[in-house]
Amino acid sequence: MPELPEIETIVRFLKSRIVSKTIDRIWTNTDRIFSDHRNFKKIALIAKGGCVQNVDRWGKNVVLFLSKHTILIHLGMSGKLLLSPKSNDSSYIRFKIFFKDGCDLWLHDVRKFSKIRLKSNQSKDGELGADALTVSYSDFENIIGQRRKIIKILLLDQGLISGIGNIYVDEILWAANIHPLTLSSDLSSDKIQDLHRAIKSVLRLAIKKRGTSFKDYRLPDGTRGDYYSIRKVYQRTGEKCFKDGAIIQRIKVSQRSTYFCPEHQRYRS
Ligand SMILES: [Zn+2]
CATH class of the missing domain: 3.20.190.10 (MutM-like, N-terminal)
Known part of the structure; x- marks a missing residue:
């Protein structure tokens, strides 16, 4: 998607x-x-x-x-x-x-x-959450801090933060060293800052690469985006983590395939 x-x-x-x-x-x-x-x-x-x-x-x-x-x-x-x-x-x-x-x-x-x-007007929909690319740190901290929800599921909730889907959420959590099943309420403010930074840097890099074209997505001129070849964790089950050499694992989180490194993304409650 x-x-x-x-x-x-x-x-x-x-x-x-x-x-x-x-x-x-x-x-x-x-x-x-x-x-x-x-x-x-x-x-x-x-x-x-x-x-x-x-x-x-x-x-x-x-x-x-x-x-x-x-x-x-x-x-x-x-x-x-x-x-x-x-x-x-x-x-x-x-x-x-x-x-x-x-x-x-x-x-x-x-x-x-x-x-x-x-x-019939030009105003943005109320049902969309803060845009992931532009959300300020204080707004982001409010969204995360006020909830007790599995972080991967929270980041995919378009009503809270809009724009992130199943590919980039795993890339973001890998970059921020956070296990996908961590509860949002268990994240320290340092960790929330890491996460906020990771969202921006992963999305900006992916835009620079013009997106991920391993399946249907193409640009309107039919050309492909190049992010897939530089992805860090998504669909890399069994391959070595680029940070520490541990083997990337796959689990299901709310029916969705989820890729993470068991070494630097350890589960901490
Ligand atoms: Zn790792």
């Missing part, structure tokens, strides 16, 4: 290419990707003739700003946004935006978990 670095990469790519373009029309063959599928006609009507004023990221959503409305695109498990793809293969294409200048943006999604939503 694309996470904050992948969405940020897509947003930066699109920002320099589709801002100030005018939408000619939109098309879909999959009504149910719209959060309110009865409203496809309404969305089509509003989008028609609208000018893209900005592209931004809210949590894991790509957000297109029109003059009054916003279109939120969540790529679900396997969605990809492709800008004017060279191929005419329309398999798995669920949604298209045609711009007046002949350029078009396609949503490709094998598994159909993508969601598109129209908002």
Whole structure:
């Protein structure tokens, strides 16, 4: 599933290419990707003739700003946004935006978990937690300190901190020397600081590498992100830890595969 670095990469790519373009029309063959599928006609009507004023990221959503409305695109498990793809293969294409200048943006999604939503204003959703890339230390300390929750699960809770998913959470905990099952209430303020720092450094590096492309994710021009080749712990079961040579292990935390080093990420209660 694309996470904050992948969405940020897509947003930066699109920002320099589709801002100030005018939408000619939109098309879909999959009504149910719209959060309110009865409203496809309404969305089509509003989008028609609208000018893209900005592209931004809210949590894991790509957000297109029109003059009054916003279109939120969540790529679900396997969605990809492709800008004017060279191929005419329309398999798995669920949604298209045609711009007046002949350029078009396609949503490709094998598994159909993508969601598109129209908002009649430009204010950020209340249900999204603090953005992982920009959350201040004091806000972060409040979020962590006020709860007694398994740290991996807490970091994945989009209502508390938005943007982190299953790949980067393991990379972050590895960098911060924290066992994934540690209770948030057991973290000292030094550890919370390490964690806050690790979130920023892992996400920034992943953005620099343009995300992780071991599965579906691609940039809108079809190229791959390079983070996977420099990952530290994710999907490295049985391999040596880069910090201390211990063997990386895999466990399940709330049904999700979780990779960690048993040496420098020891469980401490
Ligand atoms: Zn280690």
